[in-house]
Amino acid sequence: MRQNMSRLGPLDNYLLGSSAKLKKKGQRSHSPKASRYLSLHLRFEIDMVAHSLCEFGGGEEERQELEAYRKIHFPALIELKKTQKLPSPSALRAEGLCPLMPEETVLLLAALGFNRQTRIYLAGAHIYGGKSRLAALTTLFPNLVTKETLLSSIEIEPFANFSSQLAALDFIACTAADMFAMTDSGSQFSSLISGYRIYYGGGKMPTIRPNKRRLADIFVKNNTIEWKAFEQRVRKAVRQTKRVFSRPTGRSVYRYPRCRECMCYVEP
Template identity: 60%
Template sequence: MEDSCRWQLQRSPRMALNQRISRNGKSPTNKHGNGRPVLLSTVWRMKNSMSSVLTLELGQAEPDEINNGFILISANGGLNQQRVAVCNAVVVAALLNATLVLPRFLYSSVWKDTSQFGDIYQEDYFVNYMKNDVHIVKELPPHLQSLDLEAIGSQVTDMDISKEAEPSEFVRSVLPILQQNGVVHFLGFGNRLGFDSVPVHLQRLRCRCNFHALKFVPELQQAGSLLVQRLRKVSAMQTEMDKQLFGNNMVELDPAAFAEDHAAGGPSRYLALHMRFEEDMVAYSLCEFGGGEEERRELQAYRETHFPTLAMRLRNATVSPEEQRSLGRCPLTPEESGLILSALGYDGRTFIYVAGSQIYGGAPRLRPLTRLYPNLVTKEDILTTDELAPFKNFSSRLAALDFIACASADVFAVTDSGSQLSSLVSGFRIYHGRGRAPTLHPNRKRYAQVLSEEGSIAWGGFRRRVRQMVEEYKRVSPRPRGRSVYRQPRTPGCMCRAAGDGSVDF
C-alpha cells in the first residue's frame, strides 16, 4: 500500500482545535477523489476497481493527559442508529478531551430490544482498538454513579443540541458543563454531529470506529458466517470483507454439504435486497399503498401510538399522498422493487436475500415479488430454529445478521437510500469491498415519474427508462457536502482515493 495512503494520526490539543474551528469553519476539500464514472460491465460486476483503500493503523500517540471528565451516552433508535451514535460519541469525547463511558442503548417501543453494547459488539476489542485515540471505560467511577445527572444540569438531550451540529457547538455549549461537573450525559444522541465542519483528524476517528473498531460478538460472527456460506453455497471464504465481518470466528462447513449444488450448477452468487417496507416506515411516509380506508385507519392508529407528534401535526394539516409519491418520499413496495431488478436484467433464477423485519401486509404484499423471483429467502429460511434461537426477540441482533448478509452480497440493492442500514452497509461495501461490491441506490422521485406513465408505457420502454436512470446516476464522486461519512467514506481522513467502487445511483 502506498505511503501516501496510510493513516497518520493527527492529535491536536483542544485549544489548538478550538482556534482552528473559530478560524476556519469550512469543510475540508477532498484532494483524493477523482470522480471518474463507474460503468456496469454486467449486472454482477463493475469494470473499474478501487485503486486503493486505507487500512487504518493504530494511533501513534496517546490521548491528551489533561482530561475534562466523562462522556456518557444513551443512544436511541435501532442497531444502525445506535452504531452511528457510538462513533459520533467517540469524536465528541476526543473533541472535548474527555473519557468515553461505554455507550448504553435505550429501549425503544418500536424495536423492543433490551440489547446493550456488549450483546452486539466486542467490548474489549472496541476499547483496545481506540485506546490511542480516546480513553474508554466500561462505567463511571463510583463517585459519579450516585449523582442525579439531570438535577445537576449534566444531562443533554437532543433538544439541547442542534441536529448535525458543528464541533464548535459542543465546545461552546457542552464543554463548560463537562468542566464544571466532570460528567455529561447525552440522552438520545441521534445524528447530533454534522459532517462538513469536522476537522480531518476527527473525521478519521469516525472511520476508525465504524469500519474497524466495531466488531460483532463471536456468536453473531459465527451465525453470520453460516448464513453467508449457505447463501453462497461454498464453505471457503477469503475476501477482505469476510475477514472484517467474521475475524477468526467463521464456522467452517463441510464442503461436501454443497457438492450436490455445485454439480447442479447451483447459485454461488446472491443479491441482497433491503426491503424497507416495515409498518413504521410505511406509516411515517404518509403515503398510500392501495389498501383503501382500512389501510388509512390502520396506519393512523400506528402513528397515534408510535409517532404522536406526527399524528398531532396531521390534525392541523393536509398531506397529499400523491404529492408525497411524486416527490419520491414513498418507500418502494416489493412489487416496485422487483420491477426495477427485472428491468436491470436480473431474471427469475436470481438468488435474492431479503433483509428487514416484517413486511407491511405480510405474504400477500410479497407475492408479486416472489412470483418474479421464486429464489427469494430470508435469514429465517437459511438458518435453523436452533441457530436463530439466541437472537430471537432481539431485533438489533437479528438486524446485525442482515447487516452481515447485505455487506457480503455480490450485489446490494436498496429501496430506501435514507435508511441507516442501507447507508451503513453501502459505506461498508465501499470501504472494504475493493471495488468489487456494487450497490444499487434508488432515485424514487425519478422512478415515480416512470411509474406514473404505466398506463401508456410498454415493457420495453419501461426497461429502457430504468436503465437510462442507471446511466445517468452511476457516477462515483467524493463525498458530497452534507452526505454522511458512514455512507460515503471517500473523504479526507477516511479513504485515500477511489477510482470506482461499484456504487451507483439510479
C-alpha cells in the same frame, strides 16, 4: 447463501475474520461453482409506511389502519396534520417520498435483468401486509430467503430476543452479497452497508441505489409504455446513481467513506 465455500467473497475476511474458511481441498460440493446472490433491503415496515403519509393501494381499510397506528406511535404527526396542510399522497409519491412497494421493487429488479433464477437474500423486519404483500416478490423470485428461513430454529434462537443482533446478521449477509439493492437511500442500515462495500470493496462492489423521484415518474406511466421502453428508463435512472462520490461537506462518513478523514495515506 452461496451453497459452495470453494470461493470466498471479496469481503468475507473483513466480515467474518478467522471464521471465513474455504472448504478443504478435495471435499465435494453439490454445486459446480459458487452461487452468486443479490441482497435486498426492502424498507416497507409499518412504521415507515405510516410515517410517510403515502397510500399503497389498500383503500379505506388501509387508511384507517395507518391512521390508527399514527395516533399511537406518531402523535406529533397527527397534531401536525390538524394545524398544517400537508402534501397529498399523490404529491408525495410524485416527489419520490414514498417507500417503494414490493410490487414496485419487482418491476425495478425485473427491468434490471434479474429473473426467476436469481438468488435473493431479503433483509429487514416484518413487511407491512405480510406474505400477501410479498407475494409479488416471491412469485417472480422463488429463490428468495430471509434469515428466518435460511437458519434453523436452533441456529437463530440465540439472537431471537436481540434486535441489534438480528440486524447484524442481515448486515453480514447484505454486505457480503455479490450485489446489494436498497429501496430507501436514506436508511441508516442501507447507508452503512453501501459505505462498507465502498470502503472495503474498493468501489467495485455493485450497489443499486434507486432515485425514487425518477422511478416515481416511470412507474406512473408504466401502464402506457412498452416493457422495452420501461426497462431502458429504469436502467438509465439506476445508472445515474452508480457513481461513487467523495464525501460531500457535512455528510456522514459511513455513507460516504471516501474522504480524508477515512482514507489511509502512505508517507513517501
